[in-house]
Amino acid sequence: xxxxxxxxxFQVLKTGQSMTLQCAQDMNHEYMxxxxxxxxxxxxxxxxxxxxxxxxxxxxPNGYNVSRSTTEDFPLRLxxxxxxQTSVYFCASSYTQGDRGMPAFFGQGTRLTVV
Amino acid sequence: GxxxxxxxxxxxxxxGEDVSMNCTSSSIFNTWLWYKQDPGExxxxxxxxxxxxxxxxxxxxxxxxxxxxxxSFLNISASIPSDVxxxxxxxxxxxxxxxxxxxxxxxxVTP
Numbered sequence: 001x002x003x004x005x006x007x008x009x010f011q012v013l014k015t016g017q018s019m020t021l022q023c024a025q026d027m028n029h030e031y032m033x034x035x036x037x038x039x040x041x042x043x044x045x046x047x048x049x050x051x052x053x054x055x056x057x058x059x060x061p062n063g064y065n066v067s068r069s070t071t072e073d074f075p076l077r078l079x080x081x082x083x084x085q086t087s088v089y090f091c092a093s094s095y096t097q098g099d100r101g102m103p104a105f106f107g108q109g110t111r112l113t114v115v
Numbered sequence: 116g117x118x119x120x121x122x123x124x125x126x127x128x129x130x131g132e133d134v135s136m137n138c139t140s141s142s143i144f145n146t147w148l149w150y151k152q153d154p155g156e157x158x159x160x161x162x163x164x165x166x167x168x169x170x171x172x173x174x175x176x177x178x179x180x181x182x183x184x185x186x187s188f189l190n191i192s193a194s195i196p197s198d199v200x201x202x203x204x205x206x207x208x209x210x211x212x213x214x215x216x217x218x219x220x221x222x223x224v225t226p
Contacts, residue, residue: 004157035216042119042203042216043158058213090157102148103214106157 006107013081021076023091032074036087121217136220138204139186147187148205
C-alpha cells in the first residue's frame with residue numbers, strides 16, 4: 001500500500017495563477033479531506049468528501065474547489081492563487097467520518113508559495 | 116474559529132525525562148485525538164479517545180480523556196531522541212462534527 005500520495009511536494013505560483021494539488025489513496029477509504037497548515041495554527045479544514053460524488057466545505061473553503069469523481073482521488077484546485085494561500089497543504093483519508101472514522105492517514109504535504 | 120488551546124507551545128526535555136502536555140476546549144467534546152508530526156512529514160495518528168475518563172496507551176505514550184470532557188492530556192515516558200516533533204491534539208463535539216486542531220506542542224529532546 002502506498003497510503004496517501006500527494007503531488008507535487010513543492011510548488012511556487014505567481015499571484016493569479018491556477019493549479020491543482022493531487023491526492024490519491026489506495027486504501028479504499030470513503031472519507032477524504034484537505035487541510036492547510038500555517039505557522040502557529042492548527043490544521044484547518046478546507047474541503048472534505050464522504051464518498052465519490054459528494055463534497056462539502058470545511059472551515060476555510062474560499063478560493064479552493066474540489067471534486068471526487070472516484071474513491072481514490074481528491075484533487076484540490078486553487079482558482080486564482082493569492083499570497084494568503086501560501087501554506088502547507090495536507091490531504092487525509094479514513095474509512096468514514098462518522099462514528100469511529102477519523103482522518104487517520106495523512107499525505108506528506110505540498111508546500112505552496114504564492115509570490 | 117479555533118477553540119482548542121494546546122500547551123505548552125514548546126518544550127525542551129532531556130533524554131529519559133517524562134513529559135506531559137495538554138489540550139483544552141471551550142466546549143464539550145466526545146472525541147479526542149493525538150497526532151505527531153515529524154519534520155517534512157504529515158501528521159500520524161497516535162491515540163484516539165472516545166469517552167470521558169478513558170486512558171489509552173501506545174508504547175511509551177499515554178493519553179487521557181478528561182473527566183470534564185473539555186480537556187485531554189498526553190504523556191511521554193522515558194523520552195528518546197526520536198520523540199522530537201510536533202504533537203497535535205484534535206477533537207470534535209459530535210460524531211459528525213468537524214475536527215478542530217490545536218496549534219501543536221514542539222518537543223525537542225536533548226541528550
